[in-house]
Amino acid sequence: MIRGLYTGAAGMLATQTQSEIIGDNIANVRTPGYKEEDGIVKAFPEMLMERTGLANGQPENAMIGSMGTGVVVDSIARLNVQGAIETTDLATDLALTSPGFFAVQTPDGERYTRNGRFQLNTNGILQTADGYPVLGENGPIGPLSNSFMVSTDGTVSDQDQVIDHLRVVQIPAEALVREGQSLYSSSQPAQIVNVDMGNVQMRQGAIEASNVDIPGQMTKMITVFKAYEANQKVIQTQDSTLDKAVNEVGRI
Structure with a gap:
């Protein structure tokens, strides 16, 4: 569950950076020669999860599968297309x-x-x-x-x-x-x-003129905002589950 909190937080940080890039594009829509930028999101390396147990009295690891650990804005791409x-x-x-x-x-x-x-x-x-x-x-x-x-x-x-x-x-x-x-x-x-x-x-x-596409940037902003909300709800759900595990299940 703690890993889920980190994954959701990483997603929120990435979308926040993307929204800042979009805001910068919109602010420079009237800057001559300005080139639209976009944040390139990269996933953190996945981890292989194993479960440790006993088989015939001997320790044995059973493969569970892979788990993602979130995303980050890895680089900024520039749209090098001539403006009007x-x-x-x-x-x-x-x-x-x-x-x-x-x-x-x-x-x-x-x-x-x-x-x-x-x-x-x-x-x-x-x-x-x-x-x-x-x-x-x-x-x-x-x-x-x-x-x-x-x-x-x-x-x-x-x-x-x-x-x-x-x-x-x-x-x-x-x-x-x-x-x-x-x-x-x-x-x-x-x-x-x-x-x-x-x-x-x-x-x-x-x-x-700047090559910023305002309708496209507004669409991206809505998408980023919804992704931010989704990651926020993930954290809230994880926090609620963790609260039950610590304060309710722990008392049984």
């Missing part, structure tokens, strides 16, 4: 329509994003909303005037002069580590590859 492209007509907004990530410079080193809602600082340097410079092949891009242009292959020009090319990188999906709302680092820096200009596609004056 929304036109904004702002020159500083850029949308990647091909695989890859923009590279930006942060105090902690290079980070990567598909959130193309950029801006120009007072020095004309292209930067993220958090103030991180956007990187080109030659470093931070700028200074730029308000009339700068970005071609579909990422070439940045200003007053008919080529300034730089936006740096776009490819990172293995399993190596992406999310930091904040839409920044990523890589757990395998050696596998970061610069994408050739010929394979880059982007649009100026547009952003990539």
